[in-house]
Amino acid sequence: MHAEIVMIGTELLLGEIVDTNANLLATMLRDIGLDLYYKTTVGDNEARILEVLNSALDRSDVVITSGGLGPTVDDITRQAVATATGRKLVYSTELEAQIAERFRNFGREMADNNKRQAYIPKGAMPLPNPVGTAPCFLSEDVNGRGFIISLPGVPRELEYMMKNSVVPLLIERMGGVKVMKVRVLRTCAVGESNIDRAIGDLMIKKNPTVGLAAHAGQTDVRITTKADTENEANALIAPMEAELRKRLGVAIYGVGKETVPEVVGHLLAENKIKLGVVDTLTDGQLTRELTEAGFGDLIVANLHPLDLQEALQTLNLDDSATLEDDKSMLAAKVAQKITPTDGVGLAMIGPFANQSTFIALHGPGELRLSELGRNYQDTGYVRRWLVIQGFDRIRRAVLGQLTSPVDWN
Secondary structure, three states: OEEEEEEEOHHHHOOOOOOHHHHHHHHHHHHOOOEEEEEEEEOOOHHHHHHHHHHHHHHOOEEEEEOOOOOOOOOOHHHHHHHHOOOOEEEOHHHHHHHHHHHHHOOOOOOHHHHHHHEEEOOOEEEOOOOOOOOEEEEEOOOOOOEEEEEOOOHHHHHHHHHHHHHHHHHHHHOOOOEEEEEEEEEEOOOHHHHHHHHHHHHHOOOOEEEEEEEOOEEEEEEEEEEOOHHHHHHHHHHHHHHHHHHHHHHEEEEOOOOHHHHHHHHHHHOOOOEEEEEOOOOOHHHHHHHHHHHHHHEEEEEOOOOHHHHHHHOOOOOOOOOHHHHHHHHHHHHHHHOOOOOEEEEEEOOOOOOOEEEEEEOOOOEEEEEEEOOOOOOHHHHHHHHHHHHHHHHHHHHOOOOOOOOOO
């Protein structure tokens, strides 16, 4: 059994509001182990809504709609659902009485246009909505393709209906809750395409499944499984995680919600290693993130002028070299100069005349140098990428694995 959701409202397509309902629905379906295969957003047009609903019924057992159940002319979900499921739209005096009662509870009289909300597909199951005026319903397709559950677009009402009516109903029809478990292995300084080459054959497995999510300088590897119990789910995830760790090795820096600054900070603290940094590329973003993670006391030297010449003058270093190789050695000298006793020195310097940038790391006990790239552009994405590269060099140095393939990206 699998589901899809259809979000209805032209305002969603115009970007006038953020669609928080889709996230809520996806999360609640995941928590009961009901697979969600598709999400579609469609405007307030009956023909297009009908087209989307028919496609949904052709491929999914459960279709959940959000929006279009109000009293206005453009609230046309009811008619579209009735047509899609092969039913007539009929007027329910019982629903009219329920709507009128809700208005009385609000201290108001029901307007004539609210009577539109008393229409429902013939034979549909009403789902009472005690927190709003829009009746909800479940309409089975007469041809056996599945069923549609129509819910309000008001987030507060939708959440109430899901928790109190829809989720219990779905669990009953599923024959019980399934356990869907997700474990995320977080990697850094390894490009998505390289991760794919290393584990691509594992990404076609059925249960558990493996997927990737790329960020600046980072790639998350997501393991997802579904089982009858949590123990069974854990038993499915464990061998897959072991194989992923075997293939990706030190590229994996953490799991779940662990961040790179947190992991690096703990490594430095546990090994009693201090840090010195010269950063002319990101205005000190790396050290700021380390400080925000609670490890600012580990930074004993922190130089991040926007101008490279200023950094060299402060360190009493000469930038008389003109060859690119000499520029790389200059980065190495900066890293050595900034290294605390029994600590780690990191230099991220540039851009030089040809927009090249370099990173050098010194200690514990070795020097590692590499060119970060050319055609440097000072953007938020590039800064984030540079910060991750810096953190990863520090992490690998402390772990004694700088000889591992850092430059995969």
